[in-house]
Amino acid sequence: xxxxxxxxxxxxxxxxxxxxxxxxxxxxxxxxxxxxxxxxxxxxxxxxxxxxxxxxxxxxxxxxxxxxxxxxxxxxxxxxxxxxxxxxxxxxxxxxxxxxxxxxxxxxxxxxxxxxxxxxxxxxxxxxxxxxxxxxxxxxxxxxxxxxxxxxxxxxxxxxxxxxxxxxxxxxxxxxxxxxxxxxxxxxxxx
Ligand SMILES: [Zn+2]
Numbered sequence: 749x750x751x752x753x754x755x756x757x758x759x760x761x762x763x764x765x766x767x768x769x770x771x772x773x774x775x776x777x778x779x780x781x782x783x784x785x786x787x788x789x790x791x792x793x794x795x796x797x798x799x800x801x802x803x804x805x806x807x808x809x810x811x812x813x814x815x816x817x818x819x820x821x822x823x824x825x826x827x828x829x830x831x832x833x834x835x836x837x838x839x840x841x842x843x844x845x846x847x848x849x850x851x852x853x854x855x856x857x858x859x860x861x862x863x864x865x866x867x868x869x870x871x872x873x874x875x876x877x878x879x880x881x882x883x884x885x886x887x888x889x890x891x892x893x894x895x896x897x898x899x900x901x902x903x904x905x906x907x908x909x910x911x912x913x914x915x916x917x918x919x920x921x922x923x924x925x926x927x928x929x930x931x932x933x934x935x936x937x938x939x
Contacts (some may be wrong), residue, residue, distance in 0.1 A: 758860040759786040762809070762848040764794065766832050773798045783807065784846065794848075805852055815851040817878075870923040873916055878914045890917065 762783055766924040767875075770834040772779045784790030794807035801821075807814045809914035821842055833842040836854035843854045882889055884906060885898040894913065 756858075756860050758855050758858075760788075761785055761858065761860055763791065763845050764848065764852075766820075766834055766844045769796060769798075769803060769834075770832055772796050773803075782919065807848065809848065814848060814850070814852060818846065818852060835848075870920065871897065873920045873923060877913065877916050877920060880909050880916070884909055890920075 755891075762785055764781060764783055767783050772781055773796075778795070781794045781796050782790035783792040783794050789932045792809065794805055795831065796806075797804045797821050802817055802819045805814070805816045815835055818837055819840075821833045821835050822830040823833065823842070824830050833844060834846050834854075835841070836843055836846065836857060838851065838853040838857040841856065843853055845855070846852050847855060847858045847860060848859055877890060878888060879893075881890075884895045884901070886892060894910060897903055
């Protein structure tokens with residue numbers, strides 16, 4: 749049941765932000781970028797070469813050499829100017845931070861999670877809803893039927909879970925209707 753209990757936290761993963769890359773591109777086009785995690789100072793370094801709308805990213809890490817071509821993209825800003833992004837080499841999603849494992853990829857592709865207080869409220873609610881469905885042995889579809897108490901679960905606990913579920917589901921729909929802006933994937937260090 750605890751399939752996901754060892755979810756890795758994004759903050760403890762080696763990472764590079766689009767701001768760091770832009771600094772190098774603007775300074776010289778290619779160069780060294782210090783690499784660390786969000787909670788640890790940078791102890792490693794990557795070599796970055798800029799070429800038109802992509803970079804080549806090279807880095808020696810404990811598990812071997814990482815070499816990756818990463819496409820860059822930009823979107824216009826509300827008040828003029830533009831915002832720069834990476835395109836995740838794995839899913840092509842626009843993102844401001846990429847994580848470095850065996851490959852360089854976005855948070856979703858690496859299956860990384862933010863610490864709870866940093867998780868978008870809607871994502872957190874969804875995760876809790878799915879957890880309850882898993883506990884009572886129901887299918888993962890939110891609108892799907894809920895089970896009677898599974899073997900070994902008291903009726904009281906089951907009722908409490910169903911009550912939680914209904915409350916969270918209500919909250920989830922409200923969050924979905926009025927999604928809040930969430931800034932964690934926004935580029936850091938942009939000027
Ligand atoms: Zn991705």
